[in-house]
Amino acid sequence: MSKYFQESIETASREEIKKLQDERLVKQVQYVYDNLPYYRNRMENKGIRPEDIHGVEDLHKLPFITKDDLRDAYPYGLLARPLSDCVRIHSTSGTTGRRVVAFYTQHDIDIWSECCARAIVAAGGSKEDVVHICYGYGLFTGGSGLDGGSHKVGCLTLPMSSGNTERQIQFMTDLGSTILCCTPSYAAYLAESIEARGVKDQLKLKAGIFGAEAWTEEMRREIESSLGIKAYDIYGLTEISGPGVAFECSAQTGMHINEDHFIPEVINPQTGEVLPDGEKGELVFTCITKEAFPLIRYRTRDICILSREKCSCGRTHVKMTKPLGRSDDMMVVKGVNVFPSQIETVLLNQGFQANYQIIVTRDKSHQDKIEVQVEKTPFMAQDQTFDVQQATKKLTAGLKAMLGILADVKLVEPNTIPRSEGKAVRVIDKRNLYKS
Ligand code: DLL
DSSP, X not given: OOSOSSHHHHTOOHHHHHHHHHHHXXXXXXXXXXXXXXHHHHHHHTTOOGGGOOSGGGGGGSOOBXXXXXXXXXXXXXXXXXXXXXXXXXXXXXXXXXOOEEEEEHHHHHHHHHHHHHHHHHTTOOTTOEEEEOSOOSSSHHHHHHHHHHHHHTOEEEEOOSOOHHHHHHHHHHTTOOEEEEOHHHHHHHHHHHHHHTOGGGOOOOEEEEESSOOOHHHHHHHHHHHTSEEEEEEEETTTTEEEEXXXXXXXXXXXXXXXXXXXXXXXXXXXXXXXXXXXXXXXEEESSOSSSOOSSEEEXXXXXXXXXOOTTSOOSOEEOSOOEESSSOEEETTEEEOHHHHHHHHHHTTOOSOEEEEEEEOTTOOEEEEEEEEOOHHHHHOTTOOHXXXXXXXXXXXXXXXXXXXXXXXXXXXXXXXXXXXXXXXXETTOTTOO
């Protein structure tokens, strides 16, 4: 059984990787210039032509692209191929009005699957394994991404999708699942449920591949000991493909970025200046092999540190730390990306004012809870006919429709939410996810 899915590239020398990146970058910049008027205009506005880009050292000359740009370009503005060449879309969870839609050609899917296959093999997977996938399938990339990787490795793939814990446990024990793929919070919940049913000794699990949300080292240790497995982190985002942009190896000291497909940079989020390896900043990716949705210098808003220290696993690709925070106000709650602005939109649409506070907590079994406290308007507070129960129900339904998750809504009296002299404190996140 090999330690690597694609040994020659995963352990290539730095010189080989740099050469490959240079070649691919030059080609990719020409490709987007020729195929995406959006990029061509951006480059022209900066006075840059494809001939100015000779290799990775010129990357900093190119303009950034942000999530707002993607929303502006919705749905087809950043599509570099005719729709007839595309075979799939995925989309980010809950965004105000315009979602981000990512397109894939078959070639894009194949590369993405290979990246996930590398992650599965790094977690000890081989064709002898039964890979149990309870990331959601559908627009979310988690299910399909790991599924593609599992097929590439040749594992027996259980496309369980999320939910129905009873059935998950039954299949896990009956079919002898050996590698579990889901969010870390669901893994913790499964562990508890397995414990409660007293079926731990019937498990064949040996590893878990957990990502899509922040999790701490304490949580890793807890999951590892309660399920009797080794737990590996996996990182990715829809805009760049999905899970598998980076993955953890046996060393568990950061995630190897698949550098033959994605060139990472870390920048100062305020100034956009590129920071040297080892410094903390916002992660930016340039996709050098994607066809349908080829983002260049995409600002992820995830804060991390890059390290090129030699890794004991033999892989040579640069490592990123777990995300250490966000440079925007996005929260990941129950695996879903949530922006306070989405919540605000629902409140304002239902006649409330922007006096609210979002409190996110995580219970003992690592399940997220989101509470939205909203002030009644002075008019509502005086109106004898105002029905608190009815309004709470309507707000809960509106938030569910916008976010896709259930929030606990609490209407409070006017002027009871603390006012701030500077930026309003909208979010109180008590989970401390980015501590370790
Ligand atoms: O969460 C893709 C994914 C699926 C990754 C399954 C891993 C496993 P999005 O829904 O677009 O895509 O959310 C991307 O989630 O920018 C991070 O802020 C956060 N995130 C993803 N992986 C991790 C991780 C998928 N391992 C956003 N640790 C990213 C912390 C993560 N945060």
